[in-house]
Amino acid sequence: MLISCDLEPESLYVVVHDLIRLTFPGSILVKGDNDKAEINIQIKMLRYDGIIKLIGKVREVNNTSQFDDEYSIEIGEDRKAINRRIRRFCFKLLSKHQNKPISSYGTLTGVKPVKMIHRFLDEEYSREAMKSILQKDRYLQTEKIDLLTEVAFNNRKYLLNKEMARKLVSIYIGIPYCPTRCYYCSFPSAVLKDYDQEILPFLKTLLTEIKLIGNYLKSQDIKVQTIYIGGGTPTILKDKDMSTLLETVNINLKSDQTKEITVEAGRPDTLSLAKIQILKDGGVTRICINPQTMNDKTLQVIGRKHSVKEVINAVELARQVGINQLSMDVIVGFPGEKEEEYAQTAESIIKIKPENLTIHTLALKKGAKMAENDGRINMEMRISRVEEGAKYFSNILRKANYIPYYLYRQKYMRGDMENIGFSQPGNICIYNIQMIEERQSIIGLGGGGASKFVKPDNWSLTSIYNPKDPKAYIKSMPDLLARKVDKLMGLN
Numbered sequence: 001m002l003i004s005c006d007l008e009p010e011s012l013y014v015v016v017h018d019l020i021r022l023t024f025p026g027s028i029l030v031k032g033d034n035d036k037a038e039i040n041i042q043i044k045m046l047r048y049d050g051i052i053k054l055i056g057k058v059r060e061v062n063n064t065s066q067f068d069d070e071y072s073i074e075i076g077e078d079r080k081a082i083n084r085r086i087r088r089f090c091f092k093l094l095s096k097h098q099n100k101p102i103s104s105y106g107t108l109t110g111v112k113p114v115k116m117i118h119r120f121l122d123e124e125y126s127r128e129a130m131k132s133i134l135q136k137d138r139y140l141q142t143e144k145i146d147l148l149t150e151v152a153f154n155n156r157k158y159l160l161n162k163e164m165a166r167k168l169v170s171i172y173i174g175i176p177y178c179p180t181r182c183y184y185c186s187f188p189s190a191v192l193k194d195y196d197q198e199i200l201p202f203l204k205t206l207l208t209e210i211k212l213i214g215n216y217l218k219s220q221d222i223k224v225q226t227i228y229i230g231g232g233t234p235t236i237l238k239d240k241d242m243s244t245l246l247e248t249v250n251i252n253l254k255s256d257q258t259k260e261i262t263v264e265a266g267r268p269d270t271l272s273l274a275k276i277q278i279l280k281d282g283g284v285t286r287i288c289i290n291p292q293t294m295n296d297k298t299l300q301v302i303g304r305k306h307s308v309k310e311v312i313n314a315v316e317l318a319r320q321v322g323i324n325q326l327s328m329d330v331i332v333g334f335p336g337e338k339e340e341e342y343a344q345t346a347e348s349i350i351k352i353k354p355e356n357l358t359i360h361t362l363a364l365k366k367g368a369k370m371a372e373n374d375g376r377i378n379m380e381m382r383i384s385r386v387e388e389g390a391k392y393f394s395n396i397l398r399k400a401n402y403i404p405y406y407l408y409r410q411k412y413m414r415g416d417m418e419n420i421g422f423s424q425p426g427n428i429c430i431y432n433i434q435m436i437e438e439r440q441s442i443i444g445l446g447g448g449g450a451s452k453f454v455k456p457d458n459w460s461l462t463s464i465y466n467p468k469d470p471k472a473y474i475k476s477m478p479d480l481l482a483r484k485v486d487k488l489m490g491l492n
Contacts, residue, residue: 001027004037008044015083016090018109023094023102056093065097106139111409117152154405159439162456169441170226175234176447202470206446207248214252223257226431235270246282266290268314269306276321286325294348295341328354332389333362342389346396355427359393361417397422406432447473453487
């Protein structure tokens with residue numbers, strides 16, 4: 001669907017385009033009037049004598065909506081405050097056209113909405129004051145306010161104070177290889193074709209980066225709180241190479257402050273008793289076995305090369321070896337899955353009793369094979385089905401005494417949806433909290449590793465990204481390392 005955005009001034013596009021994409025998912029937006037557009041959105045802002053007037057219209061073939069509003073500019077009102085007013089206006093205009101709120105998250109379109117709750121708590125706002133602001137200023141519905149607040153209170157005690165945030169960091173290590181490419185995946189991973197030619201040069205560079213970063217951290221008395229080895233599929237490494245990686249991590253990064261070491265073992269077909277024992281012996285405290293669904297038919301459709309039985313076998317091996325922390329991922333929204341399939345997955349997962357379970361709602365991104373066919377699916381029907389599935393899983397987990405402890409949304413995520421991590425009480429994954437709430441610097445190593453350097457004075461951050469392509473990573477590692485060290489120097 002083509003949507004023309006006829007906005008005056010044109011700079012309004014930056015302020016409202018995400019709300020328009022949210023309302024019409026999968027659409028293509030163009031600036032200015034366009035005769036070929038199926039929907040035309042007009043917003044005009046007039047400013048005079050301390051007054052801002054906004055005039056809006058949404059026009060489709062058989063449906064036209066109009067809405068006007070004006071308000072006085074308050075003394076000292078900055079650009080951000082004015083933009084919030086414009087966003088509220090756009091929300092009202094689009095909601096009027098849809099005959100319902102375009103999102104229960106109101107005007108919030110950011111991927112980490114819980115951060116706002118923590119900012120309120122930092123300033124000692126009461127629950128009532130937070131709720132009032134979110135309802136009146138951001139138009140959130142009560143159920144979302146309650147959810148965000150619950151998550152914030154469940155994870156707040158794990159956030160660092162400003163002093164500790166200067167002396168404790170977490171580490172992400174990216175192994176950007178997978179045995180196959182899932183049809184829904186857009187992550188920066190490469191299908192492994194030649195182990196010796198691809199993995200070995202990459203691993204050599206990665207081990208060097210780990211050692212050099214470790215040396216610098218020790219020289220500054222900065223310690224590592226959590227370590228997360230992700231991908232891709234890290235367990236694609238051969239046993240001897242996995243042992244070498246973990247030994248290097250333990251010698252150079254682990255300290256008396258390290259609370260957890262997590263390894264993504266997302267593909268159960270890459271696990272064996274010997275490999276899980278290597279993980280255990282290497283100090284790994286948590287592994288992630290990610291079935292995505294517990295329906296064999298769906299696993300075939302999405303390109304996973306394992307069965308439900310293999311998932312269960314991998315879990316049994318992990319428990320046999322003594323892995324006491326198990327995380328799992330489930331994705332809601334795969335083609336063909338409805339309540340019957342959700343029930344099958346939920347029942348199977350509850351029997352496994354993972355300490356952590358994250359419920360993802362399928363949001364197809366550019367680069368995913370499945371996205372090529374997304375336009376053929378009735379969008380509203382798919383969104384409704386996904387929302388129903390997410391609520392179903394949430395209810396099941398709460399009944400099983402799991403608590404929500406981290407939450408994030410994806411860019412332009414539609415309607416009521418979010419990704420939520422649930423945990424059995426006392427088994428929260430600290431890395432997940434630090435990554436999402438951004439109150440701690442995360443140093444990203446390896447392919448596609450994202451580094452976030454947090455300044456505790458005001459909790460602002462800057463980012464550095466390692467290349468997704470392993471060859472580009474190998475080539476650029478020395479320069480990236482120097483930049484990371486420079487950012488770390490700025491913490492103190």
